[in-house]
Amino acid sequence: MKKIFLSCVSVILSCVIIFNFSTQEASAHHVKVTLDGMELKKGQIGSIYIKKSTKIYNYIDGKLVFYKTAKVKEKYRVYKVNEGTKTYSIGSKQYIKISDKNITYKKVPKSQYDKVNTVHDYAYRGTYWGDSISQVKKIVKSKLEGSDGDWLMYKTETFGYKSATHYFFEKNKLENVMVSFELEDGYYSLGNMRRIHDTLYPKLKKELNTRNEGFTNENGTSTTWNLKSRSVHLSIYDNKYYETKLGILYSPPEE
Structure with a gap:
């Protein structure tokens, strides 16, 4: 047939x-691709997992300004690593410091990134x-x-x-x-x-x-x-x- x-x-x-x-x-x-229980978005390069409550910042007039607190077990998508400000961009003009010890950053595997993009x-x-x-x-x-x-x-x-x-x-x-x-x-x-x-x-x-x-x-x-x-x-x-x-x-x- x-x-x-x-x-x-x-x-x-x-x-x-x-x-x-x-x-x-x-x-x-x-x-659509799901990684660790969270749907990957176009342009997403990584994920942040909150181990202990930590700070999220806005960037105003050349300075990082406290915006809100990220709570334990929350997850955030990362769209860019900013070498200049030493921060992760998590969307909506919000940032988390790369040096933060209360987070775990996980890069999206290339195979998964390619599927989404x-x-x-x-x-x-x-x-x-x-x-x-x-x-x-x-x-x-x-x-x-x-x-x-x-x-x-x-x-x-x-x-x-x-x-x-x-x-x-x-x-x-x-x-x-x-x-x-x-x-x-x-x-x-x-x-x-x-x-x-x-x-x-x-x-x-x-x-x-x-x-x-x-x-x-x-x-x-x-x-x-x-x-x-x-x-x-x-x-x-x-x-x-x-x-x-x-x-x-x-x-x-x-x-």
């Missing part, structure tokens, strides 16, 4: 014509490029019909058609999404293929949230959008067995 759909993906990819269009769609998110573009219906298999499984609520080490297939319904949605992974990172539709007949004339394309086109365009028309081929059977966060290709075509196939391929954006 997987091999069949991989061949369909190859066919659709061979039809894609690259065009540049702007888009209004949401484009990116950051992976790497931007992931939007892929398809709540998923993002680079999502792991386990992340996609948590997001997709449809019935899982098939899977292996780098592929998931869900039974879905898309734009009024019965369909199967395939998620393809490379090294446990989401690489492509293919929606394949179930057609009532095995073979359709060119006129009927155009009709099906024209029925799906406005629905897909609306879901993509773009004002751009995309690029439609001369047969009127496929349209490609190259958007900010993804390339999208709607296509209805005949395979070598004279069977009509209908699918939408979502791929990472063209560079």
Whole structure:
């Protein structure tokens, strides 16, 4: 089953014509990572753990001025180490002295830092490029019909058609999404293929949230959008067995 759909993906990819269009769609998110019970934030380089009550400062007119007391067992995020003032920046213009003996400073591991600060573009219906298999499984609520080490297939319904949605992974990172539709007949004339394309086109365009028309081929059977966060290709075509196939391929954006 997987091999069949991989061949369909190859066919659709061979039809894609690259065009540049702007888009209004949401484009990116950051992976949520928890370290020692506290969610890491973008730009966070470390954490401070309070062993004994200690002082938090503001920096006013070139001087550290007492602001409030940090209590035992509290945790603070660190965004910068200030060599000049010998302080840790903990956000909101607040500081803790590096020399403070009542704290423990722990640096965020590079692997965790990179996860939080790497931007992931939007892929398809709540998923993002680079999502792991386990992340996609948590997001997709449809019935899982098939899977292996780098592929998931869900039974879905898309734009009024019965369909199967395939998620393809490379090294446990989401690489492509293919929606394949179930057609009532095995073979359709060119006129009927155009009709099906024209029925799906406005629905897909609306879901993509773009004002751009995309690029439609001369047969009127496929349209490609190259958007900010993804390339999208709607296509209805005949395979070598004279069977009509209908699918939408979502791929990472063209560079």
